[in-house]
Amino acid sequence: MTISSVPDSSTWIPLGALADPLQTGPRDIQKHSKWPIFLQMHGSILPKLILPLLAVGLWSTWITAIHILVTPISIGSVLLTVLGFVVGLGLSFRSSTAYERYAEGRRYWAQLILASQNLGRVFWVHATEPKDIPEDQKEEFKKKDVLEKLTALNLIVAFSVALKHRLRFEPYTCYDDISSLVSHLNTFAQAATNEDHENAQRTFKRHGFFKSVGEYLGVSFAESNPRKAMKKAGRPLGNLPLEILSYLAQYTDELALSGRLPVAMHQTTAYNNIAVLNDVLVGTERVLNTPLPIAYSIAIAQITWVYILVLPFQLLGTIGKEQWITIPATVVAAYIILGILFIGREIENPFGQDVNDLPLEGYCAQIAAEMDVIASKKKQPSSQWMESNENRVLWPLSHSGWPVWMSRSEDSIREAVTHKVEATFMSQKGNMKDALLKTRAEAEKDHAHDKVTVEV
Numbered sequence: 001m002t003i004s005s006v007p008d009s010s011t012w013i014p015l016g017a018l019a020d021p022l023q024t025g026p027r028d029i030q031k032h033s034k035w036p037i038f039l040q041m042h043g044s045i046l047p048k049l050i051l052p053l054l055a056v057g058l059w060s061t062w063i064t065a066i067h068i069l070v071t072p073i074s075i076g077s078v079l080l081t082v083l084g085f086v087v088g089l090g091l092s093f094r095s096s097t098a099y100e101r102y103a104e105g106r107r108y109w110a111q112l113i114l115a116s117q118n119l120g121r122v123f124w125v126h127a128t129e130p131k132d133i134p135e136d137q138k139e140e141f142k143k144k145d146v147l148e149k150l151t152a153l154n155l156i157v158a159f160s161v162a163l164k165h166r167l168r169f170e171p172y173t174c175y176d177d178i179s180s181l182v183s184h185l186n187t188f189a190q191a192a193t194n195e196d197h198e199n200a201q202r203t204f205k206r207h208g209f210f211k212s213v214g215e216y217l218g219v220s221f222a223e224s225n226p227r228k229a230m231k232k233a234g235r236p237l238g239n240l241p242l243e244i245l246s247y248l249a250q251y252t253d254e255l256a257l258s259g260r261l262p263v264a265m266h267q268t269t270a271y272n273n274i275a276v277l278n279d280v281l282v283g284t285e286r287v288l289n290t291p292l293p294i295a296y297s298i299a300i301a302q303i304t305w306v307y308i309l310v311l312p313f314q315l316l317g318t319i320g321k322e323q324w325i326t327i328p329a330t331v332v333a334a335y336i337i338l339g340i341l342f343i344g345r346e347i348e349n350p351f352g353q354d355v356n357d358l359p360l361e362g363y364c365a366q367i368a369a370e371m372d373v374i375a376s377k378k379k380q381p382s383s384q385w386m387e388s389n390e391n392r393v394l395w396p397l398s399h400s401g402w403p404v405w406m407s408r409s410e411d412s413i414r415e416a417v418t419h420k421v422e423a424t425f426m427s428q429k430g431n432m433k434d435a436l437l438k439t440r441a442e443a444e445k446d447h448a449h450d451k452v453t454v455e456v
Contacts, residue, residue, distance in 0.1 A: 064323060
């Protein structure tokens with residue numbers, strides 16, 4: 001069965017997405033909320049704290065009721081201090097390691113954007129047209145050269161999009177943002193998508209209402225297994241980003257061997273940036289597949305919950321007569337402590353689809369837009385844009401363009417540059433107007449035959 005029979009993803013919700021549009025992610029960093037930061041809900045972990053705080057409230061109510069109505073069960077506050085120190089250390093370690101993974105993931109995507117820009121510039125600007133072409137075939141070869149370069153730029157974009165899907169355990173090529181970029185490539189993912197149609201279709205499965213609500217509230221039993229599609233694959237899925245790099249390396253080889261990339265430094269730049277893309281692939285997978293050891297996660301979670309469950313016993317002995325205040329006090333303390341714990345869990349995997357995860361769609365769109373920017377301008381001799389009257393080479397000292405300064409001697413140009421240095425220095429002292437008037441007077445005195453138009 002072919003890829004055309006895969007349903008249109010515009011009518012489906014990808015695996016792992018939530019029903020509530022306010023809590024789907026990642027967050028769009030281009031949007032700005034006017035609400036005060038402490039009242040914003042989009043990106044807050046409060047929805048996932050609702051059920052834990054409700055349980056803590058019921059627990060503290062039960063303990064308080066027993067203490068007041070049945071028998072005193074309070075304990076000393078020394079345990080509160082000792083346990084609080086240990087819990088603080090554990091939460092600090094949990095948060096720091098989670099944010100370190102988040103920051104490292106962002107650094108890798110910054111490397112990806114930089115390498116994509118460098119590689120795209122090498123392909124579009126530094127690669128020359130084929131030489132020794134018969135005159136009657138030159139036009140045909142020029143068109144072929146442009147289309148080859150555009151295909152290479154599209155593969156650079158395809159690498160970033162394929163990496164995004166790989167980090168989200170979406171191994172197929174049926175997604176709208178990748179299907180058209182790699183449909184012409186012979187890859188394992190493409191073959192698996194065409195032949196393992198049923199499993200590919202599951203990645204577009206819509207969640208039921210109760211499952212979506214459970215995920216929204218952070219119920220562990222409702223969370224989906226993102227690796228499910230990969231486990232049920234009936235064919236080898238390969239490594240799509242790595243296969244795309246192989247195609248880019250082949251194209252670079254063709255440019256180098258055919259003499260279309262004549263400068264050795266440009267060849268080195270191309271191969272180095274392909275290696276950087278490979279390093280990003282391996283590095284992001286390392287971040288994804290090396291979470292905090294489960295023993296640490298379990299121990300920190302258990303220590304935190306033990307502290308919260310013991311908290312009402314300690315507060316009852318320190319609050320005084322108004323012992324019912326123990327209930328809201330325990331809930332507030334639990335909100336602070338569990339909030340830090342849940343934030344660490346939220347950002348531990350920075351490549352997912354939670355609100356606080358990295359906006360990978362935005363990074364991929366940035367790379368695609370920048371490849372279009374690179375390809376939008378035809379390579380042309382520098383004389384076409386340098387030797388323009390709009391090229392004000394000594395602005396703001398002078399409004400004169402390139403042709404005016406070309407009509408003068410080298411000594412007069414260098415002298416004007418000296419005047420510009422003095423004018424810049426005076427401007428830093430707050431006397432820009434006086435400096436420009438002075439340089440204008442000197443220029444008119446030395447070059448009366450060709451006055452310089454000076455900005456005052």
